[in-house]
Amino acid sequence: MTSLTNDNIPGQEPEEITGSEAVIRSLIAEGVDTIFGYPGGAIMPVYDALHDHHHNLKHVLTRHEQGAVHAAQGYARVSGKVGVCIATSGPGATNLITGIADALIDSTPLVCITGQVLSGLLGTDAFQESDVIGITMPVTKWNYQITSAEEIPEAIARAFYIASTGRPGPVVLDITKDAQFAKVLYSYAKCVKIRSYVPEYPADKELLRKAADLINNAKKPYLLYGQGVMLSGGEKELISFLDKSGIPAAGTLLGLSSIPTDHPLNMGMLGMHGNYGPNIKTNQCDVLIAVGMRFDDRVTGTVGTYAKQAKIIHIEIDPAEIDKNVKTDVALIGDAKHTLRLLSHLVQAKQHPEWLAEFKAAKDVEEEKVIKNDLAPQKAGMTMAEVVRMASDLTDNRAVVVTDVGQNQMAAARYTKFEDSRSWVTSGGLGTMGFGLPAAMGAKLGAPDREVVVFTGDGGMQMTLQELGTIAQEKLAVKIVILNNHFLGMVRQWQELFFEKRYSFTEILSPDFVKLADAYGIPGSAVNHREDLEREMKKMFDTDGPYLLEVHIEKEDNIFPMVPQGKSVAQIILSADELK
Amino acid sequence: MKQEFIITAYSENHIGLLNRITIIFTRRKVNIESLTVSQSALKGISKFTIVVNETKDRVVNIVKQIDKQIEVLKAFYNTNDEMIFQEIALYKVPTVALMESDQIEKMIRLHNARILEITREYTVIEKTGHEEETQALFEGLNTFGVLQFIRSGRIAITRSPIERLSEFLKERDSLFEKLEEKKKI
Ligand SMILES: Cc1ncc(C[n+]2csc(CCOP(=O)(O)OP(=O)(O)O)c2C)c(N)n1
Numbered sequence: 235m236t237s238l239t240n241d242n243i244p245g246q247e248p249e250e251i252t253g254s255e256a257v258i259r260s261l262i263a264e265g266v267d268t269i270f271g272y273p274g275g276a277i278m279p280v281y282d283a284l285h286d287h288h289h290n291l292k293h294v295l296t297r298h299e300q301g302a303v304h305a306a307q308g309y310a311r312v313s314g315k316v317g318v319c320i321a322t323s324g325p326g327a328t329n330l331i332t333g334i335a336d337a338l339i340d341s342t343p344l345v346c347i348t349g350q351v352l353s354g355l356l357g358t359d360a361f362q363e364s365d366v367i368g369i370t371m372p373v374t375k376w377n378y379q380i381t382s383a384e385e386i387p388e389a390i391a392r393a394f395y396i397a398s399t400g401r402p403g404p405v406v407l408d409i410t411k412d413a414q415f416a417k418v419l420y421s422y423a424k425c426v427k428i429r430s431y432v433p434e435y436p437a438d439k440e441l442l443r444k445a446a447d448l449i450n451n452a453k454k455p456y457l458l459y460g461q462g463v464m465l466s467g468g469e470k471e472l473i474s475f476l477d478k479s480g481i482p483a484a485g486t487l488l489g490l491s492s493i494p495t496d497h498p499l500n501m502g503m504l505g506m507h508g509n510y511g512p513n514i515k516t517n518q519c520d521v522l523i524a525v526g527m528r529f530d531d532r533v534t535g536t537v538g539t540y541a542k543q544a545k546i547i548h549i550e551i552d553p554a555e556i557d558k559n560v561k562t563d564v565a566l567i568g569d570a571k572h573t574l575r576l577l578s579h580l581v582q583a584k585q586h587p588e589w590l591a592e593f594k595a596a597k598d599v600e601e602e603k604v605i606k607n608d609l610a611p612q613k614a615g616m617t618m619a620e621v622v623r624m625a626s627d628l629t630d631n632r633a634v635v636v637t638d639v640g641q642n643q644m645a646a647a648r649y650t651k652f653e654d655s656r657s658w659v660t661s662g663g664l665g666t667m668g669f670g671l672p673a674a675m676g677a678k679l680g681a682p683d684r685e686v687v688v689f690t691g692d693g694g695m696q697m698t699l700q701e702l703g704t705i706a707q708e709k710l711a712v713k714i715v716i717l718n719n720h721f722l723g724m725v726r727q728w729q730e731l732f733f734e735k736r737y738s739f740t741e742i743l744s745p746d747f748v749k750l751a752d753a754y755g756i757p758g759s760a761v762n763h764r765e766d767l768e769r770e771m772k773k774m775f776d777t778d779g780p781y782l783l784e785v786h787i788e789k790e791d792n793i794f795p796m797v798p799q800g801k802s803v804a805q806i807i808l809s810a811d812e813l814k
Numbered sequence: 815m816k817q818e819f820i821i822t823a824y825s826e827n828h829i830g831l832l833n834r835i836t837i838i839f840t841r842r843k844v845n846i847e848s849l850t851v852s853q854s855a856l857k858g859i860s861k862f863t864i865v866v867n868e869t870k871d872r873v874v875n876i877v878k879q880i881d882k883q884i885e886v887l888k889a890f891y892n893t894n895d896e897m898i899f900q901e902i903a904l905y906k907v908p909t910v911a912l913m914e915s916d917q918i919e920k921m922i923r924l925h926n927a928r929i930l931e932i933t934r935e936y937t938v939i940e941k942t943g944h945e946e947e948t949q950a951l952f953e954g955l956n957t958f959g960v961l962q963f964i965r966s967g968r969i970a971i972t973r974s975p976i977e978r979l980s981e982f983l984k985e986r987d988s989l990f991e992k993l994e995e996k997k998k999i
Contacts, residue, residue, distance in 0.1 A: 368833065371830065371833055371834055371837060372837050372841065375884070376884045377830075379829075379830075396884055428884065429826075429887070429986070430825065430826050430884065430885050430886060430887045431884045431885075432986070432990075432993075434993065435989070436989070436992040436993060436996055552882070553878060553881070553882075554878035554879055554882045558878075572996070
């Protein structure tokens with residue numbers, strides 16, 4: 235990373251510059267190359283400073299601050315770097331909240347910079363004053379208000395350190411306008427340590443040995459991988475661990491793409507709409523190794539009946555996750571990469587053919603009862619699954635897949651095949667509709683050489699569709715696939731299954747999306763019949779730049795399997811008939 | 815089963831940290847029975863003492879979340895019998911009541927309380943002790959009409975011979991050293 239800041243030029247004296255100039259130089263010093271934002275009164279000095287730096291710090295003007303923060307998340311998730319967004323005070327800052335909350339629960343490193351009213355006006359209900367520190371406190375890993383220019387370099391250094399180390403998360407810096415205008419003698423030093431913050435812990439040899447003993451004596455060991463594997467850069471370590479130990483593995487929703495879908499020991503996805511085998515085997519294994527995941531209730535079903543028969547080993551960087559939802563027998567606090575590497579040395583090389591055969595049998599059941607009908611439906615209406623799988627096939631499983639929330643998300647999770655790590659961007663913990671389109675913009679900027687496809691529903695698309703403007707202005711080659719079932723599909727599915735088909739406000743009217751794209755100068759087409767799908771999708775991938783493909787899906791299709799809420803993972807159902 | 819726990823946290827003296835800590839309770843709808851914050855024996859380090867009536871699982875979860883806050887050095891919890899603790903109470907009574915009989919004076923002696931200030935109109939009495947004790951004195955004095963009454967939050971100290979914090983800071987230094995070594999590998 236080349237940068238023009240004086241801190242990189244040896245021997246240069248600290249220079250007196252404005253606080254806002256210090257903000258920009260500090261970002262560049264942290265290696266930031268792209269930021270997302272929206273200007274306004276209280277952040278104008280920073281925008282003014284940006285004007286001089288736009289050659290080495292790209293700024294993307296989104297159409298809404300929510301778009302900026304989701305884009306920063308998408309950028310961070312595919313690139314592994316810290317996502318950065320900026321907004322003005324008051325409404326600008328409050329518009330960021332959903333994305334910040336999303337980033338906290340999904341452990342995404344973000345630095346969000348908000349302008350604030352003049353420090354002398356704090357607490358006076360000044361124009362566009364809102365208590366950003368107070369509002370963001372519950373949804374940030376750390377936040378800090380800067381009221382003088384001198385604080386800027388150090389606060390930014392801390393922000394990047396905190397956001398990116400340990401369990402990553404979002405940080406908010408709220409900078410008063412006078413601090414942006416004031417002068418500071420600028421020099422920059424990266425933060426490497428904070429006394430009160432321990433980002434990670436050294437491995438405990440005794441516990442590693444205990445874990446290895448459990449694993450070596452297990453008849454039916456089973457490994458669950460979460461996003462912690464990718465966050466720690468431990469993909470290779472996970473694969474070596476699995477290859478050596480012969481242990482079957484399944485991923486959480488956020489763990490997807492950590493290892494290739496077709497790896498022989500990858501059994502699929504966990505969770506409410508995960509695969510059949512991975513769910514039922516959780517309650518049949520004898521040792522469960524959970525790596526970089528947090529036993530979310532969408533993964534465990536009712537926790538009272540979750541994996542009670544198994545000894546549980548939890549590898550996790552965040553000590554607060556240990557025993558939070560599921561009590562463990564051995565807790566290995568540490569990052570997944572390092573811990574897996576150490577554990578690999580201690581486990582015996584093994585194979586578990588009979589145990590794997592059980593997974594295979596479960597897979598055959600799911601294939602017969604669900605997957606076959608999803609991928610090769612007998613009816614005229616198209617399924618989300620066939621659209622998703624076609625996109626996967628046409629990109630040789632190499633695209634970055636971004637999703638919105640709902641049935642589209644679950645179909646994309648179930649039927650995309652992954653070859654490469656960091657190829658999957660979805661809102662897991664918060665389940666934020668409207669996430670997909672802006673996150674895809676960020677993903678494209680974070681991985682400019684990769685194909686980026688976003689699957690979204692007709693509902694979610696309409697939550698942030700103003701970002702088509704950003705895509706058009708920045709000529710972002712995002713391939714947008716709208717899976718239009720003319721319903722808020724996932725809610726409708728629940729109404730059908732659990733509320734006696736009382737479709738209360740889930741039918742939704744949409745604009746002509748293709749015309750809408752056209753209004754932005756974005757090419758697109760709509761598909762109504764299966765025979766047109768492949769042609770139009772190829773056209774989408776062959777088009778340079780953005781493209782919008784609207785696919786009309788069977789209106790009342792459901793996502794199965796499903797672990798109904800309040801049920802155990804062992805009670806997963808494969809069709810609606812099982813509810814009767 | 816719910817019982818009383820004393821949560822102790824050491825932290826950097828940082829604006830907003832009190833709020834960060836209390837919202838951990840609010841979010842779980844856990845009531846804080848008492849809260850005291852003050853500078854610890856080490857300059858710049860604050861000590862929080864928080865009393866809750868909760869189940870142990872809940873308290874463990876809360877303490878971990880407190881510990882996770884960036885500026886918190888260390889958080890832990892104890893049951894009442896693991897700590898020595900006190901509260902302080904101030905009582906304002908009309909001075910005439912003190913003059914008219916020796917009953918208040920006897921009460922002060924009996925409860926090990928003391929007089930802080932006497933004016934023509936009122937007398938201020940101070941007592942330290944557990945809540946039941948300061949409450950008992952209140953009830954006694956109130957038969958003469960307590961004009962004002964205030965009780966502090968709890969302060970508590972462990973039964974171990976040294977302040978845990980200094981021990982802990984040493985441990986942390988060696989932890990950071992180990993992490994440095996790990997980075998080199
Ligand atoms: C911001 C937000 N509001 C509401 C919900 C609740 N919700 C979850 S899925 C869903 C339906 C989504 O419909 P659509 O976008 O059309 O996608 P589909 O399920 O049909 O694929 C809703 C409303 C949510 N997740 N996020």
